[in-house]
Amino acid sequence: MGALIVCAAVAAGCGDDSDDGGGDADEPVRLVVSAAASMTAAIESCAPRFEEEQNGEVRLSFAGSDELAAQIRQGAKVDVYAAANTRLPDELSSEKLLSEPVEFATNEFVLAVPGDSDIDSVEGVAEEGTKLVIGSESVPIGAYTRTMLARLPAGQEKAILANVRSNEPDVKGVVGKLIQGAADAGFVYVTDVNATGGKLKAIDLPEDLEPQVTYAAGVVSKAPEPELGRRFVDGLTQGACADALKESGFGPAP
Amino acid sequence: MTRPGWFPIVLGLSLAVALTFLTLPVVAIFIDSSPADLIASLGEPGALDALRLSLRTTAISIGIILLVGTPAAYLMATRSFRGKALLVTLIELPLVLPPAVAGIGLLAAVGPAGILGGTVEAAGIELSLATAGVVVALTFVASPFYVRQAMTAFAAVDRTLFDASRTLGASEARGFLRVMIPVALPGLVAGMALALGRALGEFGATLMFAGSFQGITQTVPLAIYDRFSTEFESALALSAVLVAVSAAILLSVKLVQGGDALGGWRAE
C-alpha cells in the first residue's frame, strides 16, 4: 500500500525531477538499492560491510521485482536495481532506465513444504485438496512457477493450478503462508527455504522442469550516486555481497 | 479598503496546501487515462470479481459490526462499571494498530497456527485463504470505527427520553429500538460510513491473513496492488471505482446527518 502512495506522490511531481548532480561534500553519501525480496537476508547481512568500506549509507528496499521496476518507471530515486530475473532489467534497460544489466547470481527454484509434510514431489501437489500458494503472475517467482508448470503434461498442470489458493505479491507472502500452516505447499527459491531455519523443507525438481533462475542487476540511469552504484553492482559478483549471496545458497553467475 | 493582516493569509495558504495535497492524488486517478480505457479495463473479469468480492465481504462485515456493535456500544455508553475505561481502550485498540499488526494479531489468534486455530478448524470453519477470512479481517479493523462513534452517539442522547419511554410502558428493549436508536441515528450512520470506508480499503491484514486469490480473497485493494506494476490502467480503473464508491458513501452520510429525511429536527 505504501508503494501506491509513493507512486501517486511521485506521479504528481513527475517531470519536475531536478537532479542537482553529485551530492554535497558535506552531506553523508547515501546509496539506495532496490532488490528482489528473495535476496533480503543476504543483502541485509552484507550491506554494513559495504557501508564501512565505502564510508557511506545504504538504504535497502525489498519487494517483488516487478513492483520495484514499476517504481523506477515512475521515477523513484533509486541507484541500484537487482531483480530475480533477467527480463525485468532487460526491459528497463531497453527503456533507457537502467544500465546494461549484469547477471550476478542464480537461484534454485524448488517446491517448499512444511517440515513434517508427506509431499515429496511435484506430482504430490496435483492431488485434489492440496492447498498450494504461488507468486502472482507479474512477480518473477510467479512467472517461473508458471513456466515450470507449462512444462508438465496438460492434465497435471491443470490439476496443480486448480489447487492454487493464493497469488502472493512476493516470495515473503508465499513463505509466510507456508509457515503459518495455511498452505500445504508453495513454489519458492531454495534460498528462502534455507532462511526459515528448518521450518520448511525444499524438494528439488527434476532438471527438465527446473526453470533457469538468473538474477541480474544494473545502475539506474538517473541515479543520484552512479559511481557508488556501479561499485555495489560489481560487489554482487565479487566482494562482500557476492560472499553473502553464496552463503545464503545462491549459485554463482552463469 | 482594509488590508488583510498576515494571519488570515497564512490560514488561507494552509488551506490551499492541504486541499491540493488531499485532492491531487484523487484527481490524478481520473485524469491519468481516458474514460474509455478505464471502463474497458473494468470489464475485465478479474476486476469485476474483485469489485463483487469487496462489496460482498464489506457488506457482511458491516452487517456483523452493526448487529453486534450496536448493543455493545449502547451498553458501554449507558452504564458505568468497574474497568469500563480499560474495556473502552481495548475496543478502540484496533483503531491505532497498523494493518500489518492487525494481520499478525489475527494470525496469532485464529490463524492455522494460532491460539484458537485448532478450535476453528475443528468447527469446520476455514478462515485462512478463504472468503470468511477476509470478512474476519475486515470486521476486526473496521469495528472500532463504528463502536466508538456509536458510543458517543448513544451517550449524547438525553437519558430522560429513555426514562420517559419506560414510564410509558415500553420495555428496555423497546425503548432501545424505538427511541435510543432513532435519536442516535446520525452518529450511528456516521460511524457506519467510517467503518465501511475502512473495510473497503483494508489491505495489509487481508493479505497476510487471507491471502490473495481472484474471486475468493482478492478484494479491490489487493487487486490494485496486484496490477499496478504491470497493468497500471487496470489499477487506475479500480482505484477510480473505489474513489467513486467512497464518495457516494460520504455523500449519503451527509444527507442523513443533514436531517432532510427526518424533517430537519436535528438542526435544533
Next chain:
Amino acid sequence: MLRVEAATELGPLQLDIDVAVQPGECVALAGPSGAGKTSVLKVTAGLLRPDRGRVQANGEVWLDTARGVDVPAERRRCGYVFQHYALFPHLTAWQNVAYPLREIPRRQRRPRAVELLERFGLAERSSARPHTLSGGERQRVALARALARRPEVLLLDEPLSALDTRTRAEAARELGSVLRETEAPALLVTHDFAEAAQLGDRVGIIDAGQVVQLGTPSELAASPHSAFVADFTGAVVLTGTARAGAEGLTDVELDGGGMVRSTQPAEGPVAVSLYPWEIAIEAADGERHGSAQNRLVGEVISLTTVGNRVRLRLAVPQPLAAEITLASAERLDLRAGATVTATWKATATRLLAG
C-alpha cells in the same frame, strides 16, 4: 390512593419521606433544588430504587424492599411529566401521545391520540414535530402523553418552570383543571411555592431530603413550623378583578370584599401577590399615616411565633399572612380574634394575570 415511603442515600443527602396522596388529590412537594424532590418521583415511578422503601398505588404494591418486591417501571402505570417534557424528537405530536397506547388496536391509536390532543387544544398541531412547537404546546403534549393510557398515578416534575411567565399563567390554569378532573392521585414537585400553592391541595415543604411540614398552602403560610418554611412559602396570593383606576393606579376588587391598589397595570381576573413581611399591622381604628395606599381591616385568626418573628393569619376576608417582629406583636398586644388593619404599599402589590 398513593403511598410513598422511601429512605435512601442520594450522595451527600439522606432522603427520608413518607407521603400519602388521596384519589383525586394533588400533593405538591416544594423545596429548594437539591432537596431530593425529583428523586421522590423517580422512586414512585420505579426509575430509582431506594435502599429501603415501599410504594403502594391504589391497592397494588409496586415496591417493597423488605419483601423484595420491585415492579419494573414499565409495568407501573404512572403518567410522568418530565421537567423538560422528554418528548421524542423524532416522532410527531400524535405519535408521541400514541407511544404508550400499546393495548389498543393499531388502527385506533392515531384517532385516540388526536382526541387527547384536542382536549388540550392541539388537534391541528398533531402532525408537528416537537421542535416546531412552542414551550406551552410541548408541555401540553407531554401532559396528554402522560394521561394517554389513564395512569394510576400522575407525577409532575416542575411542570411550569420551563415556561416563560406569560405562558405560565395560562398553563397553570389548564393544569389546575386537569388535576381537578383526574381521579388519579397526583404528586407534583416544584421549587416555587406559589406554583405549589396554586396547583396542590396540600403542600409538603421538603428540605435536605425530609418533608419538614405538610399542610394546605394557607396553613403553611400562616403557621410555618420553622424559619425555613416561613422564608420558603414567601408570597401570599389574593384573588380579585382589576381595572384601571384614578391617579394611574390599578384598582383591584378582591373576591369576597375589599379593595386594593397596585402600580402595575392589569385588567380582568388577577392574583394579587404579597410578601408577608411587607405587610404592616396597625390598630383597627388607626388613622392613616404615611404613603401606604392599601389598608384592609380584618380579624386575626392565629399567631405563630417563629424565632423573633410572628406570623399572623388574618381574614380580610380572604386569608392573608403577615409577618412582624415579636417585639411589635407584643407592643400591639395582638391576640386571636382581634381586629386589626393590614397595610402595605401599592408599589409592593404585584399582580399576576389570573
